[in-house]
Amino acid sequence: MFLIFIISLxxxxxxxxxxxxxxxxxxxxxxxxxxxxxxxxxxxxxxxxQCQAVLREICPGCGKVHDRWVKYxxxxxxxxxxxxx
Ligand SMILES: [Zn+2]
Ligand SMILES: [Zn+2]
Numbered sequence: 001m002f003l004i005f006i007i008s009l010x011x012x013x014x015x016x017x018x019x020x021x022x023x024x025x026x027x028x029x030x031x032x033x034x035x036x037x038x039x040x041x042x043x044x045x046x047x048x049x050q051c052q053a054v055l056r057e058i059c060p061g062c063g064k065v066h067d068r069w070v071k072y073x074x075x076x077x078x079x080x081x082x083x084x085x
Pocket of ligand 2 (some may be wrong): 061
């Protein structure tokens with residue numbers, strides 16, 4: 001009886017280890033187009049490395065800072081008119 005308990009415990013432990021071993025696919029970095037030079041820029045960048053255009057702006061809807069090239073504010077869904085045109 002005790003042996004069965006040990007075996008089932010080790011099986012559970014094994015599956016827990018497997019769970020941790022499975023590699024989590026890395027999320028692709030959110031990227032967009034620079035409003036200045038249309039180069040690919042990544043989320044979080046402050047300025048474009050190509051033309052040094054400012055890539056961050058304060059949302060008029062909620063006051064939070066987000067990427068300038070996003071169509072909608074990720075926090076309040078405020079439409080970014082500069083991109084939607
Ligand atoms: Zn640029
Ligand atoms: Zn907002």
